[in-house]
Amino acid sequence: MLFSVCLAASLAVKAGDKEYKPDFSPLAMASQYSATDEQISLIEPDHNASASVIRGYEIYNGKCAMCHSYGYEKGATLRLERRYQGAVPALIALRTDLSRQLIETFVRKETVGMPPFRITEISPSDMDDLVAYLTRLNSK
Numbered sequence: 001m002l003f004s005v006c007l008a009a010s011l012a013v014k015a016g017d018k019e020y021k022p023d024f025s026p027l028a029m030a031s032q033y034s035a036t037d038e039q040i041s042l043i044e045p046d047h048n049a050s051a052s053v054i055r056g057y058e059i060y061n062g063k064c065a066m067c068h069s070y071g072y073e074k075g076a077t078l079r080l081e082r083r084y085q086g087a088v089p090a091l092i093a094l095r096t097d098l099s100r101q102l103i104e105t106f107v108r109k110e111t112v113g114m115p116p117f118r119i120t121e122i123s124p125s126d127m128d129d130l131v132a133y134l135t136r137l138n139s140k
């Protein structure tokens with residue numbers, strides 16, 4: 001108890017006149033990294049989506065969502081949120097700036113924090129569908 005009081009006191013930093021105390025309670029963390037209902041509804045392809053986009057969404061759910069979905073426990077979303085600071089959506093399913101090249105690089109090559117997927121895990125045609133899904137919101 002005494003330890004956590006000391007910790008909280010030492011973490012309180014002065015920013016201008018306002019004192020900023022980071023809130024590490026599970027509730028604060030959850031609300032910070034959870035998507036809104038509107039964002040969640042956009043993750044699912046709309047009713048006139050192509051068959052390829054729908055298959056890509058299924059692959060995303062099976063192979064990517066465990067790290068890239070919403071919720072404070074989703075490590076990739078959390079990291080991308082910190083990296084981009086709101087410049088682009090932390091949820092990759094809502095990005096409008098992803099290219100085939102970038103998606104393929106991240107999926108196939110070992111990167112910081114993300115495992116590579118082999119051709120046996122994601123086939124070239126799976127990749128096409130994944131790209132179709134993750135670029136569906138890009139302006140044409």
Ligand code: HEC
Binds near residue numbers: 067068092111112113
């Ligand atoms: C085990 C967790 C995990 C899985 C599964 C995973 N990713 Fe990632 N992904 C990450 C992490 C962590 C990062 C951030 C890497 C970094 O900080 O450079 C990332 C980054 C990315 C990025 C880069 C975004 C950017 O702008 O930097 C893309 C694109 C991406 N992932 C696509 C996918 C796709 C598509 C799948 C499914 C086929 C997938 N990821 C599965 C953890 C994962």
